Amino acid sequence: AQSVTQLDSQVPVFEEAPVELRCNYSSSVSVYLFWYVQYPNQGLQLLLKYLSGSTLVESINGFEAEFNKSQTSFHLRKPSVHISDTAEYFCAVSEDTGFQKLVFGTGTRLLVSP
């Protein structure tokens, strides 16, 4: 069975600073990888995904993540964060075998301060 590890429960950062949220996964088969964002008192929104092809994927709001198969990682990065990026970020994985469930990490709370 697959699993996801997000080692950082909280990452405080100043506005306009770069940030990296770490995600490592474990699976015995090929996987699809996702980052979801949850703003306060809201649902889960898909931020970006890796399905196949280029290992570097980007979101429309400046986030990017790189799939590293050898390190089984899918870290999320942004070169310059905004106050509005304050949210909970969940890394998730599903196995590459049809309509498989998503398995989530424990989440990382990104706190951006001025």
Next chain:
Amino acid sequence: EPEVTQTPSHQVTQMGQEVILRCVPISNHLYFYWYRQILGQKVEFLVSFYNNEISEKSEIFDDQFSVERPDGSNFTLKIRSTKLEDSAMYFCAIPPSGGGTGELFFGEGSRLTVL
């Protein structure tokens, strides 16, 4: 992007009472999923439902829980006799059309508070 509406947005109930949470996708879907998020904790898979049958369930999804598609469009999650530890946010999710990549679109959630 498919839309999912969940009702109620918040429900407060007494321990031992039955609760029904509803999920309505904007378009017809055969697959849907229920997840749970206890306050401040991870998002946990409960059950997946395909073509009117449970396709997979987690160990959390015990005999207290059931899922149905009562009228061909709504999906429901029922908790027969709620416990304090059932207090959580419950999310319904559906895959995109032609999916099968694990990607899911989530509703806004139903917050359940058991007193």
